[in-house]
Amino acid sequence: MIQILNIENENVIATKITCKITKKDIEKIHPLTHNIIEKGHKVDFYFELEDIDGYDLEGLWADLKVDAAHLSDYGKMAFVGDKKWQKWAAKATDFFTGSEVKYFDLQDKEQAKNWIQIN
Known part of the structure; x- marks a missing residue:
């Protein structure tokens, strides 16, 4: 599930992601x-990852389609989590996109918010 967080920076989409990501979740962000x-x-992104269980199949497909259409429209991405695989996912995102991507441990989320400029 993706929860949209209220922020004041007009070019940032801030989310808290838990459980499984579905097509409906992607349709909220698009x-x-x-x-x-x-x-x-x-578009800059702040992704706070907590107890994620991946995607369902429709959610994965929807996310891949949106990303393929908008990769050149993405700016900074802050991934905030507490799992080693999340750090690797952020590195893979950095490698495959032209975006500036950083991973932050959950206890450093205020640092991530400062970096992405959503305080």
């Missing part, structure tokens, strides 16, 4: 992405 792009900004 219009937010378009709103930022239409204003002429790159």
Whole structure:
């Protein structure tokens, strides 16, 4: 499940992600992405990861389609979590995108928020 966090920075999408990510979750984020792009900004992301159980199949497919369509529209990405695989996922995202991607441990989430500029 993806919960959209309220923030004041108009080009950042901040989320708290728990359990499984579904197609419905991706459909919540996609219009937010378009709103930022239409204003002429790159889209920055703050992903707070807690007890994630991956994607369901439809969610994975929807996320891949959105990412393929918008990779050049993404700016900074902050991944905040507490699992080793999450750190590797952030590194893979950094490798496969033109985005600036950083991983932060959960106890350093305020540092991540400062980096992505959502305080």
